[in-house]
Amino acid sequence: MNGFTAIIRRELKLAMRQGSDAAIALMFFVLVVALFPLGVGPEPGILERISGGVVWIGALLAAMLSLDRLFQADHEDGALDLLVMAPWPLEALVLAKCLAHWMVTGLPIMLISPLLGLLLHMNTDAYLTLLAAMALGTPVLSLIGAVGASLVLGARRAGVLVSLLVLPLTVPVLIFGVSAVEAAAIGQDAGPHLMLLGALLLAAIPLCPWAAAAALRQAVT
Amino acid sequence: MHWFANPARFMRIAEKLLPWVAGAAVLSIAAGLYQGLLTSPADYQQGETVRIMYVHVPSAWMSMFCYMTLAVASASFLIWKHPLADVAAQAAAPIGAGFTAMALITGALWGQPMWGTWWVWDARLTSVLILFFLYLGYIALVNAFDEPERGARAGAILALVGVVNVPIIKFSVDWWNTLHQPASLTRLDAPAIDPAMLSPLLLMALGFQLYFVVVLIIRMRAILTARRIRALHMVEPGVESGD
Numbered sequence A: 001m002n003g004f005t006a007i008i009r010r011e012l013k014l015a016m017r018q019g020s021d022a023a024i025a026l027m028f029f030v031l032v033v034a035l036f037p038l039g040v041g042p043e044p045g046i047l048e049r050i051s052g053g054v055v056w057i058g059a060l061l062a063a064m065l066s067l068d069r070l071f072q073a074d075h076e077d078g079a080l081d082l083l084v085m086a087p088w089p090l091e092a093l094v095l096a097k098c099l100a101h102w103m104v105t106g107l108p109i110m111l112i113s114p115l116l117g118l119l120l121h122m123n124t125d126a127y128l129t130l131l132a133a134m135a136l137g138t139p140v141l142s143l144i145g146a147v148g149a150s151l152v153l154g155a156r157r158a159g160v161l162v163s164l165l166v167l168p169l170t171v172p173v174l175i176f177g178v179s180a181v182e183a184a185a186i187g188q189d190a191g192p193h194l195m196l197l198g199a200l201l202l203a204a205i206p207l208c209p210w211a212a213a214a215a216l217r218q219a220v221t
Numbered sequence B: 001m002h003w004f005a006n007p008a009r010f011m012r013i014a015e016k017l018l019p020w021v022a023g024a025a026v027l028s029i030a031a032g033l034y035q036g037l038l039t040s041p042a043d044y045q046q047g048e049t050v051r052i053m054y055v056h057v058p059s060a061w062m063s064m065f066c067y068m069t070l071a072v073a074s075a076s077f078l079i080w081k082h083p084l085a086d087v088a089a090q091a092a093a094p095i096g097a098g099f100t101a102m103a104l105i106t107g108a109l110w111g112q113p114m115w116g117t118w119w120v121w122d123a124r125l126t127s128v129l130i131l132f133f134l135y136l137g138y139i140a141l142v143n144a145f146d147e148p149e150r151g152a153r154a155g156a157i158l159a160l161v162g163v164v165n166v167p168i169i170k171f172s173v174d175w176w177n178t179l180h181q182p183a184s185l186t187r188l189d190a191p192a193i194d195p196a197m198l199s200p201l202l203l204m205a206l207g208f209q210l211y212f213v214v215v216l217i218i219r220m221r222a223i224l225t226a227r228r229i230r231a232l233h234m235v236e237p238g239v240e241s242g243d
Helices: A002-018 A020-040 A044-065 A068-077 A079-085 A090-119 A124-151 A158-169 A171-185 A191-220 B007-039 B048-080 B085-115 B123-142 B148-175 B195-235
Strands: none
Touching: A002 A020, A002 A090, A020 A044, A020 A090, A044 A090, A044 A124, A044 A158, A044 A171, A068 A079, A068 A090, A068 A124, A068 A158, A068 A191, A079 A090, A079 A191, A090 A124, A090 A191, A124 A158, A124 A171, A124 A191, A124 B148, A158 A171, A158 B123, A158 B148, A171 A191, A191 B148, B007 B048, B007 B195, B048 B085, B048 B123, B048 B148, B048 B195, B085 B123, B085 B148, B085 B195, B123 B148
């Protein structure tokens, strides 16, 4: 579809030229994870035990940080009104925006996560599972986040509010993401947890753009 | 449904209904408390702490019932633009949050002597905690806009998104191995509870349900009155507003 690729190309170009937004989320991710050894102490045993959860929580918070960029700028400069009026289904355009958002924030977070696992003494057997779980889980964060970001358009203190709305809904991603990594770290089969993450992704791909598009139509009328 | 779509007619009917429902709520809660605290037997394993159940279980039922009310009202607001549906949704949300908080607190009070801990991170407790956050998120979102209309519509969509959590709460005790016991009443065979304990439980459930209706009517009336004051205020800038 023409509109779909056009949106993705536009978002990537904007992210490339502005640059700093995506880098800030990534820096925040690294910083949050790096704070944990300072907070809980540097013993390798404790860090190894909590490494999966720390990396996932860092990814979750970093994803929240970048959400207000998803629709806010378009809402302010009027591009959103044109998207709603465009001859393509709004749901597909939202999906394109989510995909672009994931490529700019989720993908770098996923790629850097094994490095942070290394800092936290994560069991080396778990790296591949961590990458796979992040590959399945971070797109869900972008998709659920798009629902929250579209709901708070025009609200007061939208940046804080969107985290309040989205974080409770992302709990399943956190639970299954962490259990996949922990299962792999103690030598168990991570397959079932990864499949549940995949199921979440497959459910989120049709449902979240639908809800977000409904919210966007309410926001522009 | 559409016959009630006139707010003035709804207010008149609600006004007549209110004393009767309130009286019935007081009676059934009083009877439930009397039976639950005095005449029902103590459990052979749990002892007297089983009496916490007469508040805990109805609160937990109501926490989900209020959410379904919120979701159905939100759906009819978005689909049919029913003029009272968003009022009902906004009125139901804080009541539901209250029932959810009560279920969590009474559960913790019961868990300390029975499980030896105030809180465990099992599936039932976690999903109810998420329900509590969903209520708070809904209330925060509805009040975050300068235009009340926009807040109502955004909140309605959020309420419908949050419905995914309700079946998770209901079936969490069946899907996962949890410390929380599975359902005792809604089973295919007879309820696994003694009739002497079932009667105060059902009385309390009925009383909580009626209490919900009473508070819902009062809150809806308050919201409608606030709107009327707002409308008057917009027409005549000289009129003093309550807030």
